[in-house]
Amino acid sequence: GENVEQHPSTLSVQEGDSAVIKCTYSDSASNYFPWYKQELGKRPQLIIDIRSNVGEKKDQRIAVTLNKTAKHFSLHITETQPEDSAVYFCAAAVYGNNRLAFGKGNQVVVIP
Amino acid sequence: EAQVTQNPRYLITVTGKKLTVTCSQNMNHEYMSWYRQDPGLGLRQIYYSMNVEVTDKGDVPEGYKVSRKEKRNFPLILESPSPNQTSLYFCASSLSQGITEAFFGQGTRLTVV
Numbered sequence: 111g112e113n114v115e116q117h118p119s120t121l122s123v124q125e126g127d128s129a130v131i132k133c134t135y136s137d138s139a140s141n142y143f144p145w146y147k148q149e150l151g152k153r154p155q156l157i158i159d160i161r162s163n164v165g166e167k168k169d170q171r172i173a174v175t176l177n178k179t180a181k182h183f184s185l186h187i188t189e190t191q192p193e194d195s196a197v198y199f200c201a202a203a204v205y206g207n208n209r210l211a212f213g214k215g216n217q218v219v220v221i222p
Numbered sequence: 223e224a225q226v227t228q229n230p231r232y233l234i235t236v237t238g239k240k241l242t243v244t245c246s247q248n249m250n251h252e253y254m255s256w257y258r259q260d261p262g263l264g265l266r267q268i269y270y271s272m273n274v275e276v277t278d279k280g281d282v283p284e285g286y287k288v289s290r291k292e293k294r295n296f297p298l299i300l301e302s303p304s305p306n307q308t309s310l311y312f313c314a315s316s317l318s319q320g321i322t323e324a325f326f327g328q329g330t331r332l333t334v335v
Contacts, residue, residue, distance in 0.1 A: 111281075144323070153312060153326040154265070199265060209280075210324060212257075214264035 112137040114202050116213035124221050129187040131216045133200035136181070140202040143176060143183045148197045148215070157198075158185070190220045224249045228313050228327035235303055235334055243298045243330050245313030251325075253316045254296040255280065256288065258309040259329075265312070271296055303334040 113136040123129045135143075144159035160167045160174045160183065167174050171190075176183040187194055197215045226247045235241055247254065255270035257280075267280030271290040285307055287299040296315075300307060313327040 146324075153328055155326070156323045159323070209267070209270070210255075212265040214262065 111209065112140055112202050112204070112211035114200060114211045114213040116198075116200055116216050118216065119214070120217045120219070122219045122221060123190050125190055125192060127190055129185075129190055129194070129218055129220075131185045131198055131200070131218070132182055133184070133202075133213050134180075134182045135202040135211075137202070137204060138178075138181065139204045141205055142203045143174070144201050144203075144210075145172075145174060145185050146199040146201065146212075148199065150196070154199060187218075190218075192220050192222055194218060195220045224325070226313055226315050226325050226327040228311075228330050230330060231328060232331045233333070235332070237304055237334055238302050241300050241303060241332075243300075243311060243313075243332070245296045245298065245327055246294050247296075247313075247315040247325070248294065249315060249317075249325065250293065251315035251317050252293070253318060254290070255314050255324075256286070256296070256298045257312045257314065258282065259312060260309050268298070268311075303332075305334050308332060308334050 116133045141162035146154040147157045148154040158174050160176050171188050173186045199212050199215045201210050201212045203210045229244045252273050256268040257265045266282045268286050269288040271277045277288050311330045314324040316322050316324045
């Protein structure tokens with residue numbers, strides 16, 4: 111089955127700096143890659159996703175890039191703010207196989 | 223309001239005492255699943271259901287049961303809970319797995335003593 115790995119496990123950044131989290135996946139058939147944000151004590155919520163037919167997607171301060179050849183995708187957060195502090199989960203899925211494989215999560219800490 | 227509702231939010235129980243965690247969604251989603259979240263292990267899928275009366279094992283199904291008698295409900299059953307099932311549990315639903323957003327419930331913090 112699909113194996114998703116996230117690096118680094120913890121990331122501390124100064125407020126205003128950028129944060130980048132990278133995920134690798136194993137199944138070359140995977141074609142859907144969402145990112146979920148989980149604030150302390152809350153449920154995971156989708157913040158951005160990308161499909162295999164595009165290489166980059168942006169939504170205000172966040173962006174996701176996908177490299178299908180290398181089988182990795184990354185979350186980029188620019189101009190970080192304290193409310194960006196959370197655990198971020200990447201995931202990968204193959205359309206039609208009904209399984210969404212999550213990475214172990216990255217703790218992002220934004221230092222004011 | 224579109225939502226996934228789990229109950230209870232917190233539960234402390236004793237080893238061997240059967241329990242059920244309920245999950246209900248009001249978005250007419252076909253796909254529902256259960257995850258457990260443990261420190262350092264992320265979200266691991268326990269069971270999933272593609273539609274009514276269709277369920278299948280996820281990555282960590284041992285010690286759990288599920289049922290899908292109605293589209294909106296997907297309860298998680300622990301027939302004989304053990305301390306290693308102490309965890310944070312999330313139910314999630316989506317219109318179609320693998321291509322659309324998964325909506326998570328609020329979570330159920332289970333402690334088995």
